[in-house]
Amino acid sequence: MNEPDLSAEILHSSMFYNPMVEAKNVHFSFGDRVVYNGLNLTIPRGKITVIMGPSGCGKSTFLSLLGGRLQTDSGQLNFDGAAVPRTKSPALFEMRRKMGMLFQNSALLTDLNVFENVAFPFREQTDLPEELIRILVLMKLQMVGLRGARDLLPGELSGGMARRVSLARAIALDPQLVMYDEPFVGLDPISMGVIVQLIRRLNDTMGITSIIVTHDVAEGCSIADYVYLLDNGAVAGHGTAREMMHSDQLGIKQFMNGLPDGPVGYHYPANHYLDDLYSGTR
Amino acid sequence: MNLIASLGQWGMGFVSRSGAAVLFLFAAFRGAFHSLPRGCLIIQQLYAIGVLTMLIILVSGLFVGMVLGLQGYYQLVNFSAESSLGLVVALFLVRELGPVLAALLFAGRAGSALTAEIGLMKATDQLAAMEMMAVDPMIRVIGPRFIAGLIAMPLLAAMLSAVGVLGGYFVGHGQFGVDAGVYWSSMQNGVDLVDDVLNGVIKSMVFGLIVIWVALFEGYSAEPTSEGVSRATTRTVVTSSLAILGGDYVLTALMFGGF
Numbered sequence: 207m208n209e210p211d212l213s214a215e216i217l218h219s220s221m222f223y224n225p226m227v228e229a230k231n232v233h234f235s236f237g238d239r240v241v242y243n244g245l246n247l248t249i250p251r252g253k254i255t256v257i258m259g260p261s262g263c264g265k266s267t268f269l270s271l272l273g274g275r276l277q278t279d280s281g282q283l284n285f286d287g288a289a290v291p292r293t294k295s296p297a298l299f300e301m302r303r304k305m306g307m308l309f310q311n312s313a314l315l316t317d318l319n320v321f322e323n324v325a326f327p328f329r330e331q332t333d334l335p336e337e338l339i340r341i342l343v344l345m346k347l348q349m350v351g352l353r354g355a356r357d358l359l360p361g362e363l364s365g366g367m368a369r370r371v372s373l374a375r376a377i378a379l380d381p382q383l384v385m386y387d388e389p390f391v392g393l394d395p396i397s398m399g400v401i402v403q404l405i406r407r408l409n410d411t412m413g414i415t416s417i418i419v420t421h422d423v424a425e426g427c428s429i430a431d432y433v434y435l436l437d438n439g440a441v442a443g444h445g446t447a448r449e450m451m452h453s454d455q456l457g458i459k460q461f462m463n464g465l466p467d468g469p470v471g472y473h474y475p476a477n478h479y480l481d482d483l484y485s486g487t488r
Numbered sequence: 489m490n491l492i493a494s495l496g497q498w499g500m501g502f503v504s505r506s507g508a509a510v511l512f513l514f515a516a517f518r519g520a521f522h523s524l525p526r527g528c529l530i531i532q533q534l535y536a537i538g539v540l541t542m543l544i545i546l547v548s549g550l551f552v553g554m555v556l557g558l559q560g561y562y563q564l565v566n567f568s569a570e571s572s573l574g575l576v577v578a579l580f581l582v583r584e585l586g587p588v589l590a591a592l593l594f595a596g597r598a599g600s601a602l603t604a605e606i607g608l609m610k611a612t613d614q615l616a617a618m619e620m621m622a623v624d625p626m627i628r629v630i631g632p633r634f635i636a637g638l639i640a641m642p643l644l645a646a647m648l649s650a651v652g653v654l655g656g657y658f659v660g661h662g663q664f665g666v667d668a669g670v671y672w673s674s675m676q677n678g679v680d681l682v683d684d685v686l687n688g689v690i691k692s693m694v695f696g697l698i699v700i701w702v703a704l705f706e707g708y709s710a711e712p713t714s715e716g717v718s719r720a721t722t723r724t725v726v727t728s729s730l731a732i733l734g735g736d737y738v739l740t741a742l743m744f745g746g747f
Contacts, residue, residue: 273620294624302622313617316609330623375621 221250221432224287226383226415227272232281234264234271241267243439245281254409254416256426256447259436260461265419266310268436269385272417273307274298286382303331306376310388312368314360320347320371321356327378346374350404366397370404377408384408386418390425402429423462427451435461512705515626516634522624523631533632537598538640542647544597545590549581549648552589553655556580560656561664570664574671575678577656578649582679582688586649588736591695593648594641595728599703602633603724606707607717615708630704637703641696642689649688687743694739695732702728 227249234242241264249255257265270276271283274290283290285305291298314323324346328339347353350370360368369389376384386405390398406429409416420426427433427447435443435450435458443450443458451462460468476482523529560576606629609615615625653675660666679685703724710720 275616275619299622299624302620305620307617307620309613309617311613313613315614315617316612326623327621330621330628 221253222248224251225249226251226286228284230282232283233279234267235279240439245440247434247441249415249417250432251415252413253431254405254418254429255432255434256418256420256430257434257436258421258423258426261421263436265436266387269387269419272385273302273305303379304382306381306384308372308376308386308389310391312372314368314372316360320352320358323371324374324378327375331379346378350374366393366400369401373404380412381414383415386416388420389418390420390422398425405429508709509705512708513701516630516704519626519631520634522627523635526632529632530635533636534640537633537636538644541594541597541644544593545644545648546651548589548593549651550655552585553577553581553652554659556652557656557659561660570666571670572674573656573660573666574675578653578675578679579684581649581652582684586652587645587688587691587695588732590645590648590692591641591699591732592729594644595699595725599699599724599728600721602703603707603721604717606704607710607720610710611712611717630708633704634700637700638696641699642692645692691739694735698731698735699728702731
């Protein structure tokens with residue numbers, strides 16, 4: 207009989223003490239399409255948590271729910287010990303001040319240059335003098351290596367550069383939580399390496415809690431402190447990157463190793479193939 | 489049965505969308521109120537919405553005035569009433585053509601641009617990014633554009649009327665030899681400040697509200713795809729044009745005693 211791995215248990219319990227985000231039995235649907243039917247997960251404070259799963263499993267939807275842009279149908283979703291407000295209230299805007307978000311397509315304001323994009327949160331949220339804003343913006347741009355690109359417009363940036371500017375903007379006000387929506391998509395290997403390094407460095411030096419939504423197993427696991435795998439509207443598996451990579455569960459094994467056969471279906475639900483071919487209808 | 493179901497679905501959709509548009513109008517007024525201290529943003533939008541629309545307004549106004557001068561002279565000369573040319577041109581422009589034509593051009597030039605801009609901001613997650621930065625897009629994006637539209641439209645209509653009157657003068661005096669003094673004095677005697685000019689200004693303010701409301705609502709509620717933005721832009725021009733023409737009849741009847 208195997209002895210329980212006490213060190214792993216101690217690590218888990220210390221990690222999840224006073225978590226940053228907690229989802230308890232969350233249900234959510236887009237019309238008739240059920241996205242979550244009882245989602246339970248906990249995001250540890252000060253760590254990098256990677257949420258993975260097949261396309262369409264609701265990874266990005268979780269970030270929208272957490273940011274209060276969508277509302278759960280039922281269940282409890284807490285951020286920093288308080289429920290995420292369900293209406294556009296001052297409480298919701300107060301909560302968002304503690305968050306930063308990196309969007310998949312960077313979402314830079316196209317009529318503003320790089321400097322003004324990063325200065326945007328300072329100008330909108332603070333009464334800091336212009337000289338101080340200038341210094342803070344240059345510091346943030348220095349962190350992402352784009353101080354020299356301050357006068358460029360978003361249209362003049364490469365995908366990787368735009369992602370880094372967006373990251374500088376997301377951390378402008380030193381948030382407690384930064385959410386990354388598919389940060390590795392469409393990047394060349396060098397840009398991807400830079401982004402991975404940046405996320406790790408920012409998380410460690412600024413003490414930020416990070417949530418990364420991705421389906422890039424290799425990059426996600428390379429920086430994850432904890433991994434959640436979503437499928438069929440719930441958590442299919444969770445653990446450290448190492449635990450997930452060596453899991454015996456079929457669904458986890460299939461996803462982590464990119465296997466075509468397994469419990470996670472490739473085809474979208476449909477009628478029987480032959481029946482469909484001979485039915486004569488579209 | 490399908491027809492009834494489709495009709496019902498269309499009706500429900502129409503009512504729901506109309507309700508959303510009214511709620512949006514209230515939110516836009518709230519956003520405009522909160523964005524009042526942001527003078528810089530309002531001036532930027534006044535430039536984008538008003539100044540950049542001026543050229544098409546001035547050129548159109550000039551040609552419309554010239555055509556009015558031409559047609560007016562041909563009809564009036566039959567009754568030896570060419571001395572009333574200035575009055576006819578001015579009344580046509582100040583009462584009707586100025587506000588209506590300026591509003592139609594405003595919808596085509598500024599309204600469609602606004603819808604496309606806001607629709608694309610939505611499609612590229614710029615509005616979502618603002619929300620996540622705890623910035624309300626209704627105050628930062630919609631409010632300044634709403635105020636700028638309300639200010640720009642009456643000014644553009646006034647410019648169109650003024651340039652149109654000049655166009656009529658060029659044709660009447662330059663081409664047909666109508667006396668300049670007669671042209672201007674007939675206008676001075678016949679155009680009433682309240683009945684004609686003020687009513688024209690009220691019309692242009694109402695049309696400005698219609699265009700800016702439709703344009704901003706369509707952009708804000710556009711489906712975030714290229715096809716969705718394209719459809720929203722088309723809807724802005726069609727809906728606001730129809731609303732302007734229909735509204736013009738109602739306003740004219742109210743102002744000049746049709747009801």
